[in-house]
Amino acid sequence: MANNKASSGASIHVRRAVSYVVLILLSFLCLFWFYVLFINATRSNGELGRGFTAIPSSHLMENLNNMLHSSQPMLSGLRNSVFISACTAALTTYFSVMTAYAIHSYEFKGKKAIFTFILAIMMIPTQVSALGFIRLMTKMKLMNNFIPLIVPAIASPVTFFYMKQYMESNLPSSLIEAARIDGAGEFYTFNKVVLPLMVPAIAVQAIFAFVSSWNNYFTPALVLSKDKMKTLPILIAQLRAADWLKFDMGQVYAAIAFSIFPVIIVYLFLSKYIVGGVAAGAVKG
Amino acid sequence: MQKKKASAITSYNKWGYFFLIPFIVVFLIFQLIPLVSTVYYSFFENYRSGLKQIGPNFVGLGNYVKLIGQKDFLIYFKNTMIMWVMGFIPQILVSLLLGAWFTDPSLRLKGQRFFKTVIYLPNLIMASAFAMLFFALFADGGPVNSILVNAGFLAKPYKFMSHVWSVRGLVALMNFLMWFGNTTILLMAGMLGIDTSLFEAAQVDGATATQIFFQITLPLLRPILVYVMVTSLIGGLQMFDVPQILTNGTGDPMSSSMTLIMFLNKHLFSKNYGMAGALSVILLIITGILSMFIFKTTAQNEVK
Structure with a gap:
C-alpha cells in the first residue's frame, strides 16, 4: 500500500514536470515570432542583412519614422482601421442586444421561426455571398465607402447568440416588469435598464468585434481601392506584393509591428476578460 | 380588468417586432x-476576355459543369483540405492534452492564467500581418x-518558399x-462541465490518469469535439488570409498552396x-451541410 502510494506520488511529479516542459515549449512557440519581430523592428536595414541577433538595436524610432513617411499611407490606414473597427464594435453590440432582447423578452407570432432562422444562418461565411455583395454595393455606389464594412455588423448572428445566452442567466424579468409598472416606455427601458445590465457581455463582444474587424482583409480588399481609404491589412498585403527586397527591411518589420503590437498591448490588459469570454461562450455553445 | 391587462401585454409584445427591425x-x-x-x-x-465582355448569357448549370470539369477546382479543394488537416491534427491533440492537464486537480499546475493568456494570444493577431511576418522570417x-x-x-x-511541403507546413503551423x-x-x-464524482469514483476503483482520460x-x-471539429472544418474551407499573403496570391510553388477562397478572390x-x-x-x-450538424446540437438545447 505504502509502496503503491509512493509510486503514484513519483508519477505525479514526473507528469507535472512533463506538463511544465510542454507548456513552456508551446509558450515559446507562441511568443518567439513576436520577439523576433520586436528585435528586428529596432534594427537598421544593414544590421538586418548581417543575420539575426537576440539583442535589440537602436533604430526603432528611425524605422517607425521612415515607415510613416513611406509611399504606403500607414497613418491613414491606422485611422481608417480604428474608425471602422470602433464603429463595427459599437453597432454590433448595441443592435445584437436589441435583437436578443426582442427574442428574449417578448412573445409574438413567428418568434420561434425567426430564432431558428438566425441559428441556422450562423455558420454561413461572408465569402460565399461576396460576389452578390460587391455587385450590389457597386450598384448602390457604395464602393470605396466605409458603410459596407460597418453597417452589416448590425446583423451578427454570433453576437446575437452570445447576448441571448447571457440574458437568460443575467436579466431578471422582474426588473423589466418593475420598469413597466413605473410607467417607463419600452425603448426607454431597453436603453436605461437592459443595456446597463448587459455591460459585461457588451464589453467582451465589443473586444471580439473590434479585433475581428481590425484583422479583416477579404471584404475590405474588395471594397476599398483608393489609397486614402485603405485599412492596415490591405497595406500589409501591398507590402508583400511590392518587390520587398528593394525595401528597407527595417521599415517592413516596423509596419508589421505597427499592425500587431497595438492589439497585443490591449490584449495584455484585457486578457482576463477575453479568455473568460471565450470560455463563457463555450459552456453552452 | 382582466381584459385590459391582456391587451396591455399584447401591446408590449408589439415591441418585439420593433426591436427586430434593424437586424x-x-x-x-x-x-x-x-x-x-x-x-x-x-x-x-x-x-x-481581353477587352471584350462576354455575356451575361444564361447557361443554366454550364458554369458548374465547367468548374467541376476543371482540374484546378479539385486541386485547390485538395490543397485546402491538406493544409487544414495538417494544422488541425496537432491542434486537437495538443488542445486535448493541455485541457486535460489544466483541469486535472491532482496536477495543480501553477501559472495557468499566464499559459492560457499566452496560448490564446496568436488568435487575436491580424492573420495578414502574421503571414507577412512569417514570410519575412522564413x-x-x-x-x-x-x-x-x-x-x-x-x-x-533552406528555401522555405520554394518547396511544396514547407509552404504548406508554414500555413499549417500558422x-x-x-x-x-x-x-x-x-x-x-467542456471538461470542467463533467461531473467530478465520476473521476472520484474511477480513482477509488484504481484507474490511472490515462484510463480516466480515455474511458x-x-x-x-464527444459533443464538444464534434462542434470543434465541424466549426474548424468550416473555418478551414474559408482559409484565405494566411496563404494569400504568404504566397502573394499565387499559391506558389505550382499552385500547391492555392485555396478555394483564393480561387474565388x-x-x-x-x-x-x-x-x-x-x-x-x-x-x-458544403458549409450548409456541415453546419447542419452544429445546428442540430445547438438547436436541441436552445429551441424549446
Whole structure:
C-alpha cells in the first residue's frame, strides 16, 4: 500500500514536470515570432542583412519614422482601421442586444421561426455571398465607402447568440416588469435598464468585434481601392506584393509591428476578460 | 380588468417586432439579397476576355459543369483540405492534452492564467500581418535561416518558399498557432462541465490518469469535439488570409498552396462573375451541410 502510494506520488511529479516542459515549449512557440519581430523592428536595414541577433538595436524610432513617411499611407490606414473597427464594435453590440432582447423578452407570432432562422444562418461565411455583395454595393455606389464594412455588423448572428445566452442567466424579468409598472416606455427601458445590465457581455463582444474587424482583409480588399481609404491589412498585403527586397527591411518589420503590437498591448490588459469570454461562450455553445 | 391587462401585454409584445427591425433590414440588404443574387449570377456566363465582355448569357448549370470539369477546382479543394488537416491534427491533440492537464486537480499546475493568456494570444493577431511576418522570417536571408545556419543545423539557407511541403507546413503551423489556444479553452470548459464524482469514483476503483482520460473524459466530451471539429472544418474551407499573403496570391510553388477562397478572390478581381458565382454556391452547399450538424446540437438545447 505504502509502496503503491509512493509510486503514484513519483508519477505525479514526473507528469507535472512533463506538463511544465510542454507548456513552456508551446509558450515559446507562441511568443518567439513576436520577439523576433520586436528585435528586428529596432534594427537598421544593414544590421538586418548581417543575420539575426537576440539583442535589440537602436533604430526603432528611425524605422517607425521612415515607415510613416513611406509611399504606403500607414497613418491613414491606422485611422481608417480604428474608425471602422470602433464603429463595427459599437453597432454590433448595441443592435445584437436589441435583437436578443426582442427574442428574449417578448412573445409574438413567428418568434420561434425567426430564432431558428438566425441559428441556422450562423455558420454561413461572408465569402460565399461576396460576389452578390460587391455587385450590389457597386450598384448602390457604395464602393470605396466605409458603410459596407460597418453597417452589416448590425446583423451578427454570433453576437446575437452570445447576448441571448447571457440574458437568460443575467436579466431578471422582474426588473423589466418593475420598469413597466413605473410607467417607463419600452425603448426607454431597453436603453436605461437592459443595456446597463448587459455591460459585461457588451464589453467582451465589443473586444471580439473590434479585433475581428481590425484583422479583416477579404471584404475590405474588395471594397476599398483608393489609397486614402485603405485599412492596415490591405497595406500589409501591398507590402508583400511590392518587390520587398528593394525595401528597407527595417521599415517592413516596423509596419508589421505597427499592425500587431497595438492589439497585443490591449490584449495584455484585457486578457482576463477575453479568455473568460471565450470560455463563457463555450459552456453552452 | 382582466381584459385590459391582456391587451396591455399584447401591446408590449408589439415591441418585439420593433426591436427586430434593424437586424432584419440589415440582414436582407447586406446578406440575403447578395446571397440570392450570387446564386442567380452563377447561372450566367459573364466574364471579360481581353477587352471584350462576354455575356451575361444564361447557361443554366454550364458554369458548374465547367468548374467541376476543371482540374484546378479539385486541386485547390485538395490543397485546402491538406493544409487544414495538417494544422488541425496537432491542434486537437495538443488542445486535448493541455485541457486535460489544466483541469486535472491532482496536477495543480501553477501559472495557468499566464499559459492560457499566452496560448490564446496568436488568435487575436491580424492573420495578414502574421503571414507577412512569417514570410519575412522564413525568407532565404531571413532570421530563421540565419539562426539554423549559425547553429549548424543547416549548411546553407533552406528555401522555405520554394518547396511544396514547407509552404504548406508554414500555413499549417500558422493555423495551428492561431487556433490551438482557442480550442484548448473550449475543451477545458467542456471538461470542467463533467461531473467530478465520476473521476472520484474511477480513482477509488484504481484507474490511472490515462484510463480516466480515455474511458471517461473523451466519451463525455464527444459533443464538444464534434462542434470543434465541424466549426474548424468550416473555418478551414474559408482559409484565405494566411496563404494569400504568404504566397502573394499565387499559391506558389505550382499552385500547391492555392485555396478555394483564393480561387474565388481571383475570379472576383478578374470579374469572372459566372465562375465566382458557381464556386460560391458550391462552398455554400458544403458549409450548409456541415453546419447542419452544429445546428442540430445547438438547436436541441436552445429551441424549446
